Amino acid sequence: MxxxxxxxxxxxxxxxxxxxxxxxxxxxxxxxxxxxxxxxMTETAYEMAFLISSQVMELYFGLLCHELGRARREVRADDVPAVLRTLSRTVGHLRALEATWESYEDMTPADWNPIKAQLGKGEASSVHSYMYRHLVFLLGQKSPEMLEPHRSTPLIHQGLQEALSAPSLYDEVLALLQRRGLPVPDSAVHRDFAEPYVAQPQVEAAWVQVYHDESFTDLRDLGEALTQVADRFHRWTQAHLTVTMRTFGDKPGYYHTPAVDWLRSGEEQTVFPELWSARTTM
Incomplete structure (x- = not known):
């Protein structure tokens, strides 16, 4: 001390x-x-770890938005080598982000309850992390209702609305595949980007072609880099779910929804879906 x-x-x-x-x-x-x-705000032994880890997570959310925004610009410029370097850094950042849970992954409900009491009933929920929302929008997990918690803060709400309506990194990658002559349908490239992306068989077939055709080696490398990003992000969401199960259980959380069920529904969303489903037929 x-x-x-x-x-x-x-x-x-x-x-x-x-x-x-x-x-x-x-x-x-x-x-x-x-x-x-x-x-x-309490004498709980884990509170400092909780505060600092949460602040570190917020910083990493910002860093990941910076990197993925850069990757999106590089895809638009057809600069695949630059994208690969950026995504390699992003994977490292995601590993570090996942490690932040370790500071309090063994916290018990008895350790957590005094902290939760100070946070209030949902007012300080992690759903209010607007930088995390920017991150998942960049990854393609669009959810218009997630703007609602920020309606009372116009500047943040406006920024999120713009991020919601903009193409995600995956949207730009699909446009790149189409520019390279792959059979990505217009419905996957020209759409309302504010709406959740729906996987399409034609896109899956395009990825299968990328992995089978040696003339698309650079795109195959891009597919693997994206898969690594999706994998590391999924591990972070899994760790979040596990920590919540251990400390919070299925008590009501955001909008009085059982916390574990709400997190599990988000954790089941697949980032870059056809990159995963295509492996069945590769």
Whole structure:
């Protein structure tokens, strides 16, 4: 336990003498600010781990949006080698994101209940993470009703509406496949991007062709890179479900829906669906 009042050394209250020994490291990474962002409300041993892990997750959501947004632009530019590098980094970020659960994966209901009591009845639910919503929209999991929790914050709501209506990374990949002469139907490329994507047999057949035809080696590599992203993201959602089952059970959560059932329904959604279903006939 640190004995000095390091959390009270806020930049706006520190004297010139207290901050005169600052370094480039402290300034560039805003270390003082970072260590004043956690405000435990209980004496529960796991609360600091919960707060910091949740904040780290939020930072990774932002990083993943940055990378996947870059990958989407690279797909539009037909720059497959650049996309592969970006998706390789993304997989590493997803591994790190999954590891954030380890800080409190053994938390029990007795550890969690005091924290949950301070969060209120849904007011601080993880469904209110707008950056996570940006992330899943980029991955193609469109859900218009998920904008509702943010209606009272116009700027956030507007940004989410724009992300909902924009093509996902997978939408852009399907357009790339069509540009390369593969039989991707127009209905998969020209559609209302705000609506959930529905898998199509013709798209599955196009992926099968990619994997069988040696002239599409770069697209096959792209398919495998996307599959890795989907796999690592699925592992994170599985870990979320497991931690919730262990700490929360099936108590009512968001909109009074049993928490585990609600998470399980989301966890069952497949990212980049035809990349998985095509393997049956490859």
């Amino acid at each position: 640190l004995t000095q009042s390091w959390r009270d050394l806020r930049p706006e209250t520190a004297t010139s003498g207290e901050i005169s020994g600052t370094t480039r490291y402290i300034d560039i990474f805003q270390v003082r600010q970072l260590h004043t962002l956690q405000h435990p």
